[in-house]
Structure formats: C-alpha cells, structure tokens
Amino acid sequence: MAQLLRVQNFGISSDGFGAGADQSMERPFGHADPGNLLSWAFATASWNYRSDAGGSRGLDDYFTRDYARNIGAEIMGRNKFGPQRGPWQDHEWQGWWGDEPPFHTPVFVMTHHTRPSFTLSDTTFHFVDADPATVLEQARDAAQGKDVRLGGGAATIREFLDADLVDTLHITVAPVKLGSGTRLWHSPDELLDRFHLDVVPSPSGVTHHLFWRK
Amino acid sequence: MAQLLRVQNFGISSDGFGAGADQSMERPFGHADPGNLLSWAFATASWNYRSDAGGSRGLDDYFTRDYARNIGAEIMGRNKFGPQRGPWQDHEWQGWWGDEPPFHTPVFVMTHHTRPSFTLSDTTFHFVDADPATVLEQARDAAQGKDVRLGGGAATIREFLDADLVDTLHITVAPVKLGSGTRLWHSPDELLDRFHLDVVPSPSGVTHHLFWRK
Structure with missing residues (x-):
C-alpha cells in the first residue's frame, strides 16, 4: 500500500487565502478570524478539542474524523509552528499548540533555522532545513507505513504542489473574503491538469473541495 | 465514549426499497440489480473488494473508508446472511460472504431458527433469537468498547428504528426505482422527528443521507 501525502481539513477564504496578513503571536491567522475559516469543524462531534x-x-x-485516520506523521511550514522569522531568539517557546498538540505523531517543521527536537505529550517536533522531497522522505520513514499529512500553511502546500508530491487534498472554502494574506490559489481549476475534483457544498x-491524482 | 449503533453505506432505490422482491440463492437482492444500488461504492479506492x-x-x-472505522461488531437480519426461510435444512452453506467475509468482527444474525456459531477467516457468525435490545446488548459486549454496525436489510433497520436504538444512519439513495421489495421508508422525512439530516448529492x-440523533 502506497504511503500518501494528504492535505486534510485545510480552510481558505472564498478568494483563496489560507491566512490573513500580519501574522503575530497574538494572531496566528493574521487579520483573518480563524472562526470564519474553521467554524464548520468546531461544530462537529469529532472536532479535536x-x-x-x-x-x-x-x-x-x-x-473532522478523517483528519487522523491512518496518519503517521505531519509536515508543516514554520509559520504554522509560530510567528517568529529569522534565527530563533530562544528555544523556550514551543509553538502555538499547547501541552497536548493535536498531532499525536512526529511533526516535521520546515525552516532554514533549525533547532533541537522536543516532545510535548505524544507529539515530537523536528526542525528540518531541506527541500520538500527530502522532508517527505524523512516523514515517510517516521510514519512507519502510514500516510503523511501536509498540514500547511498555504505557502508550504504550494511548495509541495510545485514539486508534484501531493496525492490528495481536502480544502474547505469558507463564504468569507480576506482580500490579502497567504494565497493557496486564484481558482481550484489551477489543479485540474493533475487532479480529479469533487466539489461538495455543506x-x-x-x-x-476534494482532489485526488489523475 | 458511548458505543454507537450505526447504519453504514446502506443502499436503497429512489422509491425506498433496500432489496427487490423474490430473493433467492442466485439473486441476493431479488429482482433488483445490486450494481444499481452500489456502483457508487465499487468505483472508490477504499471499496472492500x-x-x-x-x-x-x-x-x-x-x-466506503468509514465503513469499518471503530466498528467492533455487526448485527444483520437473516436475509442478509442467506435466502433460506424457516428451519435450516442443513448447516453446510455458510452465507453469501465467501471464505473471507468483509466484516472482520463478530456478526450477530437475527433469526428465529438458531444454529451453532462458526468462524470464517476473522469473522465469527452468531445466530440469535432475541429482540433488538437484547441483540444490541450482546453485540456491544462483543465489540469491546467500539461501535456496532447495523448491517440491514431494510426490515432489520426498521425493527431497530421502531425500538429507537439507532444512533446514526448513512443511507445512499440511487437514481433507480424498484417498485416493490423490502421497504426502508416512503420518505426520509419520516425520521425527522428524532434525527437531524444532511442530504448530500454525489x-x-x-x-x-446522513442522520444523527437530536
């Protein structure tokens, strides 16, 4: 059985942005209200929290209940871990995800500024400075036969799409516009040369939006 | 965590029948063509077979991939096991499900005519002559904390609905009419006094049709 690279439950605005501009410690989604992008998930029985x-x-x-099914590792961009840019000022702050992160697997954080791995509950964060194919190889090893989740943000998903490494994507488009921020796409049609697409209004x-490879 | 009783992937016609009339050894679905009711599932990556x-x-x-998630036992009516009616003539025939049945759990077959349990691969069939609440209790014990799947057919699902024992239902309505057979409903609206409903065209x-309790 192949190990898939899957995007799961990634929320964007109707104009294609995965997060707003001006991300900060207080506002992980920048000027965007995460509730607008994710309230569909908060209302479900299987929501993580x-x-x-x-x-x-x-x-x-x-x-929401498919989020963790057969997932053995996650890959995320540095901005999903925290708002810092450039070299780490210290290693005390351990990400926005609290003492019990919702990943429950090894997590590979892509960054040009590595730091030592650490473990919170059943999630271990590794910091890797490498290209997408190399990081995916490390994540697949860590996943021990299970699939790998590509956790975002939008820029990280774009990198893996450009390298043609993504097998399936589940993107939720919320009925709200952001106007600026980190863009996933101008239109889902951009992916139709390589992917099938089911569009399912909830x-x-x-x-x-459910994509799988042709 | 509560142990749910779940109907999963149960296919019916647009006029509400789960199987056609005149079930026989050669035609488990009677005059209905199972392909018409289930072709949506055959086309998916996670289809059992x-x-x-x-x-x-x-x-x-x-x-299709939610079918087995967190399921620890199945309950089915006798007609889902085989076409025989009345006392068993012999115990040699072991159901339509082949040497490797797709259940992979204990299965409780409801019948007024019990026979000894037997195991095929990782599925064990038990034959029980009891009311729905009693059978559900046995199935929950066997499921060891996991949910119980209510496998059908339509008459069996009706019995458990009448006893108000069902927690969730996933019913697929195919664009084909049968005219006669075993009926699940005249309209899904019959369940709206007790259930929420999402209707999702594929x-x-x-x-x-996705139902969950109010």
Whole structure:
C-alpha cells in the first residue's frame, strides 16, 4: 500500500487565502478570524478539542474524523509552528499548540533555522532545513507505513504542489473574503491538469473541495 | 465514549426499497440489480473488494473508508446472511460472504431458527433469537468498547428504528426505482422527528443521507 501525502481539513477564504496578513503571536491567522475559516469543524462531534458529548454527525463530521485516520506523521511550514522569522531568539517557546498538540505523531517543521527536537505529550517536533522531497522522505520513514499529512500553511502546500508530491487534498472554502494574506490559489481549476475534483457544498456553508491524482 | 449503533453505506432505490422482491440463492437482492444500488461504492479506492490500486478518492470514498472505522461488531437480519426461510435444512452453506467475509468482527444474525456459531477467516457468525435490545446488548459486549454496525436489510433497520436504538444512519439513495421489495421508508422525512439530516448529492449520481440523533 502506497504511503500518501494528504492535505486534510485545510480552510481558505472564498478568494483563496489560507491566512490573513500580519501574522503575530497574538494572531496566528493574521487579520483573518480563524472562526470564519474553521467554524464548520468546531461544530462537529469529532472536532479535536471538543470536551462534551455533543456536536453534529453529518457531512462535516466525516471530514473532522478523517483528519487522523491512518496518519503517521505531519509536515508543516514554520509559520504554522509560530510567528517568529529569522534565527530563533530562544528555544523556550514551543509553538502555538499547547501541552497536548493535536498531532499525536512526529511533526516535521520546515525552516532554514533549525533547532533541537522536543516532545510535548505524544507529539515530537523536528526542525528540518531541506527541500520538500527530502522532508517527505524523512516523514515517510517516521510514519512507519502510514500516510503523511501536509498540514500547511498555504505557502508550504504550494511548495509541495510545485514539486508534484501531493496525492490528495481536502480544502474547505469558507463564504468569507480576506482580500490579502497567504494565497493557496486564484481558482481550484489551477489543479485540474493533475487532479480529479469533487466539489461538495455543506449545509454548514463551506464548500469541501476534494482532489485526488489523475 | 458511548458505543454507537450505526447504519453504514446502506443502499436503497429512489422509491425506498433496500432489496427487490423474490430473493433467492442466485439473486441476493431479488429482482433488483445490486450494481444499481452500489456502483457508487465499487468505483472508490477504499471499496472492500478492490484488488488494484485505482479507484476514486473523492466524496464517495469517505463513505466506503468509514465503513469499518471503530466498528467492533455487526448485527444483520437473516436475509442478509442467506435466502433460506424457516428451519435450516442443513448447516453446510455458510452465507453469501465467501471464505473471507468483509466484516472482520463478530456478526450477530437475527433469526428465529438458531444454529451453532462458526468462524470464517476473522469473522465469527452468531445466530440469535432475541429482540433488538437484547441483540444490541450482546453485540456491544462483543465489540469491546467500539461501535456496532447495523448491517440491514431494510426490515432489520426498521425493527431497530421502531425500538429507537439507532444512533446514526448513512443511507445512499440511487437514481433507480424498484417498485416493490423490502421497504426502508416512503420518505426520509419520516425520521425527522428524532434525527437531524444532511442530504448530500454525489457526483456519482447517488444522494447520501446522513442522520444523527437530536
């Protein structure tokens, strides 16, 4: 069984941005309100951070509960780990993901400024300065036969698309415009030369875009 | 975590029938062509019986790969096991499911005519003469904390709905009429007093109906 590289539950605006401009410690999504991009997921029974027994079990829940299915590692860009740019000032801050990160696997953070690996609960963060193909090879080894999740942000997904390394993408398009920020696409049609596409409107208001290779 | 009772990937006609009339050894679905009800699933990458690496990974594949997720036992009606009616004439025939049944868990077959349990590969069939609540209790014990799949047919699903024991249902409605057979419903609206409903048309032509309890 092939080990797929999968984008899962990646939310963008209707004008194609995965995050707003001016990312900072206080605003991981820049000027964008993450609630606008991700509220469809917060409402589901299988949402990572749900602490009660409620939540919907309709269409959107299929996507939140597929998030971790058969995933053995994640690759993310540095901006998904934190807002710092350039050399690390210190190693004390350990990312936005809290003491129990929602990944539960090895995570490979792509950065030109490496730092020592560390573990929080059942997630270990590695920092790698390498091209997409090399990072994917490391993540596949760590995943021990399972698939690898490509966690974003948009610029990181673009890098792996440009290197033709992505097998499937699940992108949710929210009914909100951002105007600026980190762009995933101008139109999903840009990927149709290499991917099949199912476009699935959800009762929650987002439109799920499901791509798989031709 | 509660153990849910889930109907998964149950296919019916646009006029509400889960199987045609006149079920026989040669025709498990009676006068219905199972391809008409299930072709959406055959085309997906995660279809149980797929032997090659192909298949679609769009919307329909989310449903075929959810089929076994966190399932620890199945309950089925006698007609899903075989076409015999009344007392068993012999115990040699072991169901339509071949040497490697697609269940991979204990299966509880509801029948007034019990027979000894037997195992094929990693599936063990038990034959129980009891009401839905009692059978569900046995299946939950066997599932060891996982959910229980309610496998059908339509009459069996109706029995569990009448006893108010079903937590979620995924029903696919195919664009074909049968005119007669075993009926699941006249309209999905019959369930709206107790269930939420997402109606999701698929590019493959079927319409997924997803119910979860209010």
